[in-house]
Amino acid sequence: MTWDWQFAANSVPLILQGLLVTLQITVLGSLVAYTLGLVFALVRRARIPVVDQLLFLFIEFVRSTPLLVQIFVLYYVFPSAFGIRMSAFVTGVIAIGVHYACYTSEVYRAGIDAVPKGQWEAATALSLPRRRVWTSVILPQAVPRVLPALGNYTISMFKETPLLLAIGVVDLVNAAKAAGNESYRFVEVYTIAGLLFLLLSYPASLLVRRLERRVEPV
Amino acid sequence: MSNQSDPPMIRFDNVVKRFGDNTVLDGFTCRMAPGEFVTLIGPSGSGKTTILRLVMTLERVTDGLIEIDGSPLSHMHRGGKLVPADEKHLAGVRTRIGMVFQQFNLFPNMTVLRNITEAPVRVLGLTPAEADERARDLLDLVGLADKADEHPSRLSGGQQQRVAIARALAMRPDVLLLDEVTSALDPELVAGVLGLLGHIADTTDITFLCVTHEMGFARDVSDRVLMFDHGRVIEDAPPERLFTDPREERTREFLQAVVGRT
Numbered sequence: 001m002t003w004d005w006q007f008a009a010n011s012v013p014l015i016l017q018g019l020l021v022t023l024q025i026t027v028l029g030s031l032v033a034y035t036l037g038l039v040f041a042l043v044r045r046a047r048i049p050v051v052d053q054l055l056f057l058f059i060e061f062v063r064s065t066p067l068l069v070q071i072f073v074l075y076y077v078f079p080s081a082f083g084i085r086m087s088a089f090v091t092g093v094i095a096i097g098v099h100y101a102c103y104t105s106e107v108y109r110a111g112i113d114a115v116p117k118g119q120w121e122a123a124t125a126l127s128l129p130r131r132r133v134w135t136s137v138i139l140p141q142a143v144p145r146v147l148p149a150l151g152n153y154t155i156s157m158f159k160e161t162p163l164l165l166a167i168g169v170v171d172l173v174n175a176a177k178a179a180g181n182e183s184y185r186f187v188e189v190y191t192i193a194g195l196l197f198l199l200l201s202y203p204a205s206l207l208v209r210r211l212e213r214r215v216e217p218v
Numbered sequence: 219m220s221n222q223s224d225p226p227m228i229r230f231d232n233v234v235k236r237f238g239d240n241t242v243l244d245g246f247t248c249r250m251a252p253g254e255f256v257t258l259i260g261p262s263g264s265g266k267t268t269i270l271r272l273v274m275t276l277e278r279v280t281d282g283l284i285e286i287d288g289s290p291l292s293h294m295h296r297g298g299k300l301v302p303a304d305e306k307h308l309a310g311v312r313t314r315i316g317m318v319f320q321q322f323n324l325f326p327n328m329t330v331l332r333n334i335t336e337a338p339v340r341v342l343g344l345t346p347a348e349a350d351e352r353a354r355d356l357l358d359l360v361g362l363a364d365k366a367d368e369h370p371s372r373l374s375g376g377q378q379q380r381v382a383i384a385r386a387l388a389m390r391p392d393v394l395l396l397d398e399v400t401s402a403l404d405p406e407l408v409a410g411v412l413g414l415l416g417h418i419a420d421t422t423d424i425t426f427l428c429v430t431h432e433m434g435f436a437r438d439v440s441d442r443v444l445m446f447d448h449g450r451v452i453e454d455a456p457p458e459r460l461f462t463d464p465r466e467e468r469t470r471e472f473l474q475a476v477v478g479r480t
């Protein structure tokens with residue numbers, strides 16, 4: 001098998017379009033995972049009966065089943081079961097975002113637990129209202145410490161977007177595949193796709209490692 | 219001199235506190251007059267911190283009643299009866315009480331100034347400018363006027379504790395609780411912080427409830443000293459009497475042990 005430079009060059013625009021989709025899903029999925037994970041962590045901490053147990057079961061369920069299955073369920077089962085129909089892109093963002101929220105909630109929990117008890121007590125002694133304690137004292141200390149862990153999950157999400165092939169989202173890998181399909185040449189397109197992953201993942205993980213060194217570990 | 223008919227600033231009435239089956243306070247009864255400086259001494263584990271934490275509403279009483287300035291703290295009136303206080307009631311009475319902790323517990327994510335202004339703005343409703351002015355006056359008082367914009371981690375333990383004192387004073391509390399506030403300090407920083415507290419006690423009418431192992435300080439500033447042992451007050455006397463002529467054998471032993479240690 002030979003390397004066809006011309007073909008490789010011609011494929012690049014299509015593959016870059018796929019990269020854009022991958023990045024969009026990664027960013028939007030991260031936003032969902034970061035915010036929903038925090039909500040999960042706060043709700044679980046409030047220990048509201050029933051809600052707490054249900055959320056626990058949901059999180060355990062999501063964490064112990066494959067993402068691919070969840071993607072299928074969301075895309076093929078939800079529309080017929082609940083009448084909720086979403087585009088493949090939106091389904092992908094939600095599936096990945098919710099899946100990772102179940103992991104980030106654990107990260108937030110650890111970060112919140114790592115804030116010393118004395119901080120809560122000092123805030124109480126100053127009569128700060130509960131909400132204010134969270135927003136002024138606890139989260140500003142907990143969140144910086146969990147940023148590296150959140151960053152790592154974003155990198156994982158980035159690498160898992162090709163799973164959305166299953167529901168037809170044209171991400172980076174699927175765009176490469178599509179480009180290859182036209183002429184049955186795959187070496188160039190998959191090599192380019194792989195290089196692009198490496199080019200983005202590796203600096204990102206270096207960044208996370210630098211962040212890790214700067215914040216106190218949980 | 220406080221009049222007997224004035225309501226005490228703090229009143230403990232038969233207060234019992236248990237953790238599981240560990241009875242930490244076993245019927246603690248005591249009154250503290252407005253402006254009084256009361257020091258609690260006693261061996262480690264005798265329940266001194268627990269008393270402060272009950273007043274600060276960081277713990278709930280198992281039984282008995284605590285009152286602040288004639289109104290219930292641990293309880294509240296509902297339908298003509300006294301029932302255990304709910305969070306709303308506690309939030310209301312808590313503002314009259316301040317506490318300084320052994321480990322300072324400053325907020326590391328805020329500057330010194332913001333540590334002091336946060337609660338006056340969020341709780342008392344001061345404008346940022348008013349809170350700022352109050353905080354700077356207090357920083358002056360504690361001798362840290364030049365540290366307003368530092369973060370706590372850049373300060374020595376003694377300086378951090380001074381900020382914590384300023385932070386508590388910014389709420390203008392009627393009662394200030396001090397829990398071994400110099401125990402975590404390097405020895406050379408202790409005298410300065412104690413001197414500051416003595417000055418504040420002299421120049422304000424705050425009621426102090428203080429746990430300390432600094433017997434010289436206790437003797438200088440206290441109006442009364444309570445000796446604790448196993449969740450009970452075994453001796454309650456003015457410092458000049460308690461330190462020179464303890465009536466109880468346990469007090470004598472304790473004082474000897476503490477003096478021997480320092």
Ligand SMILES: Nc1ncnc2c1ncn2[C@@H]1O[C@H](COP(=O)(O)OP(=O)(O)O)[C@@H](O)[C@H]1O
Pocket residue numbers: 237240242260261262263264265266267268269
């Ligand atoms: N949150 C808690 N849970 C269980 N036991 C506690 C708790 N806080 C204090 N205690 C117990 O109460 C007793 C008195 O503690 P404390 O009031 O801290 O004593 P002191 O301040 O006189 O050293 C100790 O036996 C301690 O173990």
Ligand SMILES: [Mg+2]
Pocket residue numbers: 263266267268398429
């Ligand atoms: Mg103690």
